[in-house]
Amino acid sequence: MSSIAPAKATGGKGKRHRLDKPELLAPAGSLEKLKIAVHYGADAVYIGGRKYGLRSNADNFSFEEMREGVEFAQKYGAKVFVATNIYAHQEDLGGIEEYLRRLEEVGISAIIAADPIIVETAMRVAPKLEVHLSTQQSTMNWQAVRYWKEEGLPRVVLAREASMEEIREMKERVDIELEVFIHGAMCSSVSGRCVLSNHFTDRDSNRGGCCQSCRWKYDLHEDGVSVMEEGDSLFTMGSKDLCMIKHVPDLIEAGVDSFKIEGRMKSIHYVASVVNAYRQAIDSYMNDPDAYELKTSWVDEIGKAANRPLNTGFFYSTPGAEEHIYEAEEKPAPYDFAAVVLDYDEESGMAIVQQRSPFRPGMEVEFFGPGGRSFTMTLGPLTDENGGELDAARHPLQTIKLRVEHPVERLDLMRKRIM
Template sequence: METLSKRKYSGKRNRLAKPELLAPAGNLEKLKFAIHYGADAVYIGGQKYGLRSNADNFSFEEMREGVEFAKKYGAKVFVATNIYAHNEDVDGIEAYLKNLYEAGIAAIIAADPAIIEVAQRVTPGMEVHLSTQQSTVNWQAVKFWKEEGLPRVVLGREASFEEIQEIKKHVDIEIEAFIHGAMCSSYSGRCVLSNHFTDRDSNRGGCCQSCRWKYDLFEDVREEGVWVSEEDMQNARVLQNFELGVNQIPLYEQEDQAFTMGSKDLCMLEHIPDLIDVGIDSFKIEGRMKSIHYVATVVNVYRQAIDSYMEDPDNYVLKPEWLEEIQKAANRPLNTGFFYDTPDHEDHIYEPEEKAVPYDFAGLVMDYDPQTQVATIEQRNYFKPGMEIEFFGPNGTFFKQKVTEIFDEAGNQLEAARHPLQYIKMKVDQPVAYFDMMRKKK
């Protein structure tokens, strides 16, 4: 990751209060991992009215189980109901919100005033947080929503530190901001590319991530009599629209790369003091579609950094191992978004992405015998003796070792752990604990 520590926020210190660490949970298992690895709250999607229709999403029964699990750790569960509703979406909202409230959901995240009004009317005991989809980046708009009865606003990703400080100066309200994860190329997610290209509505949960596709530039040859060579016609990059009778010739050479227009991912790990000092109340991690390994790794690192800073702000030191850990879950190159300045050409990805994640989630520790130093591991990805692996966990577990002999539950020696969710016995070099994770290099 590019070193960003030279960038500084020079604004006045606003206050020193421990922020909430808010993590994504695409399903019930991810919810449990997020909370176990240090999240104070999680946000999930139900089976209606959310912007991640391709996530597993939660039934009401799963929500109730998630809420009960969260309560054991003093955590909260929020539900994204952040679509922009069309007329056909309106029927059923009232019943749906009542079911959320009865399931124990602490708050919904909403953008559409219709959904906000219904929630305030039928479930007054459930908070309504304004979604980032409302693109709120100024204090007057924040003040408006406070006067409408909302206790929290999720700012648009375009808000800078100076703007956040101005908001906190004028309005006494909880501010939630994204501090890690994917960035949208459109203004706060208000995109219609997906609608035009695939008839999937981005603002009703159907985004096809058009900005991550590969694009190229072509010249339309529309005039009659324009000659196109046989070589061009045989070129795989020459497109023909037979209905319009149009040949499209590439403007650049055959070997030139097609390009994307996606942005780099946000990472504010190097700037925890600035985030806390400006008064952001909730640090939000993006990624309901991301893997368990991603959620656990990112939450674990931010939990350590936040706690370390709050314990002794004057002597806080960013640990290099935190940055190394973040890279193990990074999907794309990282930057600081809009917090310090306006992103430019260096903050976008134009060439085909090289997936940076070099690790796979290989196993979950289910038990450990300190006398024999044998761990019971639930297999999540193929591994075998001789492979180098890492163990990490929310209580400080971190070490590397090679896989030695492995056995099944009956004591039979195995050549490899091939079967998903199979329980494997193996000796480990250091103590491990329930819910520690084992990962391997790809």
């Protein structure tokens, strides 16, 4: 787990303040995703409460669920952050003090906030809550980072548009933690400055309502008449997804304190796979930087749950036209999440799993767990809770008993190849 290392001197420009091992910060759109993210090695997770967050469609947490999530995370030494990063209208602010006090009371470690009134209110009424400046503030220069440091914030979540060089300079000049998006969806406009969703659907991106209008399928009209020609296909205005798995050493050397994965709306299969890959890469580099080698298994792991084309965002250069996704057709991910392990009996080699998509005897499946543990096997007989034999596991959330060829752990996942 991460801990604060002593500050290091950096050529007279100031002190470096960084974690001795970067934090891996995962999205958790539900209590189950929180548990999966932590099980697979996240040092911290960020969630949304019922108010003030930017994912109003996610399964946002009640205070009771937050408390349970915090207790689970603490057993692994992990932390829970809550996104409160809307830009508030006057009507949004009723009850904000009480809400922030409750977050503090249920054991949340930090809020992620953008609106200065939420920043100021949290610091005043809930002093045990750390306040991390949200990416919604679009911070891209060290002077802005220094401003927030002087306002008393311990951490800034940078804009996705900040470059590696800018990050390095911020870290050299300002004694503060930097959190950086390293994986997941990108906005096709400058992050947090988009009104497509507001315009098309009256759902406000900056109040948690973004309906991802940039990924819709469009055709082109002029004066109400389609100007698409034969052979033209529908197109999107979406961007390729960010993926920095091949550049983990660069991020660590630049001084990034927290590696943030985007995607509170993504599946638990996605969260598990992405966290698993980055956990291994970060640990491998920190254990022995000189012996570090990128493993193809980490790259493959991400590819098993993701389907969009990937790029490195703004880290090395400003994305050009080739970084957009023009084709409207999305390919499905090559694997489908089939079950989550609830229990395992070492003596009998039997696992109890919960079905998430149908599977049957004779099907080839892969079990995978933290640290790159995985094996493929062909499914043998399946039985239900009462020992009745089944020709297939058809029903969502059905409890199934099956023999596994190698040990598994509670919360490991089972997936099946679909293409």
